[in-house]
Amino acid sequence: MIRRSIAAAMLVACALSAPQPAKAKITRIEIARTEPAFGGQSFSAVGPYERITGKAFGEVDPKNPANARIQDLALAPRNARGMVEYTTDIDILRPKDESKGNGILLFNIPNRGNKGLLQPFNLDTGTVAEMNALAKPGDGFLQRQGYSMVWFGWQADVLPGNNRMTMQAPAARNPDGSPITGLVRAEFVVMEAAKTQNLSSGWFTGMTHDSYPTVSTDNRTPLPDGFLPTLTARARENAPRMPVPNSEWGFGSCAADGTIKPDAKAICLPAGFQPGRLYELIYRAKDPTVLGLGYAAARDLAVFLRDAKADEAGTLNPIGRRGQKAMVMGTSQSGRFIRSFLQLGFNRDEAGRKAYDAALPHIGGGLMPLSLRFAQPGRAWGQQIDHLYPAYDFPFNYARVQDPLTGRRQGILDRCRRDGTCPLIFHAATALEMWEARQSLGLTDPLGLHDIPDPANVRTYIMASTQHSPTPLPLPTAAPFGQCQQQANPNPHNWTMRALLTALTSWVRDGIAPPTPAMPRIADGTLVTPDLVRFPTIPANSYGNVVRPALRYLGATNPLHPLDFGKGYNAADGMGVISVEPPRTKPGSYGVLVPQVDADGIDLAGIKNVVTAVPIGTYTGWNLFRKERFEDGFCIFQGSFVPFARTRQERLDTGDPRLSIEERYPTPQAYAETVKTAADALVAKRYLLPEDAALLTEKARSEGIRLAP
Template identity: 35%
Template sequence: MIRCPHLLLLLLAGLVFDSPALQARIVRIEITSRQSPTFEGRLFGKVGAYEKLRGKAYGELDPNSPPNAVITDLRLAPRNARGLVEYAMDIYILKPIDLKAGNHKLFLEVNNRGGKLFGGLNNSRGGNDPTTADDAGEGFLMNRGYTIAWNGWDPSAAPVSTNLTISVPVAKHADGSTITGPSYEYISFDQATSTTYALAYPAATLDQSRATLTVRDHLQDTPTVIPAGGWEYVNERTIRLSPAGTAFRQSAVYEFAYIARDPIVAGIGFAATRDFVSFLRYAKEDDFGHPNPLADDVRYTFSFTLSQPARYLNDFQTLGFNADEQNRRVIDGMENWLGGGNGIGLNVRFAQPSRTERNRQNHLYPEGIFPFAYPVLTDPLTGKTAGRGAACSTTGTCPKVFEINSANEYWVKAASLLHTDPKGNDLPDPENVRFFLVSGAQHGTGNATTAGICQQGQNPTNAEPLLRALFIALDEWVTKGTKPPDSEVPRRSNGTAVVAIPQPGLQTGLVPQADLGWPTIPGITYTGLITTRYPLDFGPAFAQGILTHFPPDVSGRPAYVNFVSRVDQDGNEVAGIRLPPVAVPVATTTGWALRRAGFGENEGCEGAGQFIPFKTTKAERELARDPRLSLQERYQTHANYVEAVRKAARNLARRRLLLDEDVQKYSQAAEASSVLK
């Protein structure tokens, strides 16, 4: 019999903390605020009112556990008394007050650089702290009873306002000494007022001979080294041009290579999401008796991502994090929007996960690297063998996945590699994945009247109605086994793909105008600029996440093969899902755009597309020498246009690519439009 209560507590603690099955997990959940009800008491169908929980979750990881061994520098992180590595993250939950009235499904919205994407599927402007009745928008998710959760995962997310952040440790050598290594900054300001630049990591030395700053105006230019007298360190985290007050040249490309110190163990961000969702799904309480707010409720888990977090979930799968440490599936269904075939530079030393590469920016970061596709393939350019679905296939924890991309991802992020081999040959769909191109869409939704630094107004094609329909299809695939819609992407096998011609060493290529079928439109510049992929050599230690050659050298390296969709006589894409604005067009809409004079003219305008309106009458068209038919020649009357939109929307609904309520919205918008009125 144990008479000492303190000894009994120690033994009980040993049972908790020494159990191998429990070592890597969320050990404490702290709800710091609860708003019940939230949304000003608004009721959602039969589900009723929702409540909002905000707080923190604290996790621990065993560096010796095989599922965690893939995390770069985890073994070099400081450990607590139990030999475990600690981290803490913000959490945010919206749940039915009465969980029994909900649908027992968790909707994980993976935040983008700390910001929520709440408005998307709900068609709202809910912002980063949805609170009012209006913030709930149409209540798409709440009316259906989903619990919605967020967690911090990106250690580079700014700790401001209601951003979701995560705190991870700094890696040190085994003897406790500071780790240093090469780091790199791509610097470009689309204005002429910036005079300083903040580095992602502190410089290990302020000796300018250990760093190099270059500048060029266009990607095809040879970089010019700026001598030591032309720049200086303000401090270990900031550089500036000399003399002080000198502005960086507008839209010029500066590149800064230096020796940095104190890398954070950024890859913990993958384990944080794994363990948070696993806790909500499987645990009853934390180690201190605090209840799981969703205990015994979650039967299915889904995720929704947009852009950066879609790339995060691509690597989340590749690295095996969809299996928790008890080998249970974490996420059942993933809707990945705008991720392309890219990963995210999170699980590397001196990680900068907020970066992303496009036609002109950030080409040399570890984002667009093999593997790109789900099946296990051998890379003919490097000899490596890998696949995004390999890890989950081994553990039997693969999710159902919808990979959805705009035309922009095909033009600026080589998205075709997601569903081809490295030589550009079409691959059959994996059993658990479907692929969709949103024809003629840019990266997100643009404003047709706003060009910004681009040459044309941006593309307003809005994919959210499609995303809602596909999410319902994903849910039914996961929960009912209902066959999902077929993939709709450009394929070489059916002649809808147009292959890019690479420009060695520049990470860009060209799509010939004749091959694409692009019409010559007065006042519109066509260069065929497209992003291509080259093997990036970060050095012999890159397999362990350590970049010894940073930035890498790509000069003279062969390219992977990628392609885009062919276009019709209007310049609108023929492959993919043609939403009503593309199927019944009033303009040419593209996924690519070019920069205007003063901002790197004729180089890629990154995530933007174009909206190039048709003329109203045949006379106007002929006067402008525009080869595209006018609105009058196409539709004759406003009523005919409205009927064409209605017919296109209904056709998409029959294919389970639009919901009935969104069919009505398209019809109403066409009726309210000024087309041929």
């Protein structure tokens, strides 16, 4: 028996020393520059930061089961080792003295190539261009905390420019080398009249995304199977589609002389695309990029930067230190990426290692249809705009739930729970996600009848009376208010997000239990059907010499039905091949609920920051499109702000039921004390950091009652 044991041990040792099959991994790190960040500015005890830019080169084994949910990976070109290669930009900020870091590698999932990490946490980070260039640290919150920050490209259809993070991935081909073709639906919505659009142009994608080329620039001659592309226009999402004759448009760019210059990636409409119209092109495209490799890049880069000493050529890991934790954060589209990343099982690499120890999806309801043939990950999920793109298939919950409409029982964390690789998760969303993004479905059963508790590793925090991203100040002082009927909602996320990030760091690094979840619930009446919302009547007014129409509550939501994209589409994983466009609506409707409000129209439940706990007006998670802009539909991603009257008499003269500023805060001292009380209560619940509470309290004392947002 002893000899057999020794022999078995020797066999195991030989097996471990023998060459192992290739693993998906980062094979090479190429550092282009290492330089002082932010002009060498020092950040409290952490000191100055360094910035490292370059590229990471990775490869994926198409035969490994861990990569089975990368659509068309088997049809991608391979290198001599039988692997599929990709390249991604990397941009890293690290403390110059790494011993002063906090032990957290904080990865950001860029939003359509744009760096989105600083804005939710640091104040005054500047424009998108300045954030992409990492030109302004703002107030330096993340730097003062000692985070090492990582940006990388994951969306291979994002075009270079404006310091966007890009990724290079191959196009899939048929086994005989011929192009793969398929159906693509493009939706065009313009802010101002235009004659030419890229085929990828949309409300969120503009001219910054590459397009799938048409198989033929001749839009008037049917293909051999009889297919002919179509262009339609309509006034709103549920309006009839009106055909635009093929003789009135073409694939190409509109020339000054009125002709169309052929271009397989553009469309020309000589009469012009008009604002306030939905244009829908359905065409036959070719050469789908293997976009699902973005999940592999997010997985393998995290494992490499946290755990590896060096790449295959011996280039040292630029931020490798023992004992670090990897956290991932993404906003909006990027939050949906994180949820789908987890749902598809990518938090486990091919060697069984966990990629991210913690995750913070921010305003990221729904899922990301990235691993899909001819995927369009830049699209969204609005009530009027991008309504029919596959961003909201079941499952909606982190927990495993039965869906009576599809018959499936699923949860976003099913795969990582099976293999023990689930991260700790803070899910942070705004009131707008409740109104327009169907966020309630992540809190309840699919029909909206019962609350569903989160798994033990998940905490959900809804930021009351906030819009998708706070509108910058100052607000416009005369109509039109952008595309909307009302001034947009400037209620900031920063104070709450700073507290949540700090708490998540303490949970993953130190084992400190997180703050109590905060969300509306069916059980206590704070999550209701739209017809039960007791929204106040807010009349037209001219408070502060700004003329506003009445704020009209219409009891609307963004409805959701199961959609049929054809037999080749796998709705359970958001993968496969779409063959039906536009999709067919299946029977049944999901139970979308919304927050109940108080007498001021402010959400009753969720985290009420100082702005809404001590309000100077009504803040909502919804706004309506203005006339000739999808009128009365949800003004996409925008909430509303309507100030209170300044005096009781002004309120009475207007017929406003909401108390005036002078009735709420009779003196500046009373206002400051109210702010301090609210701030202290938030600190006690760990929804506000003590230093931020002190800052807000001092501002109230020194500046007096806020009269503008």
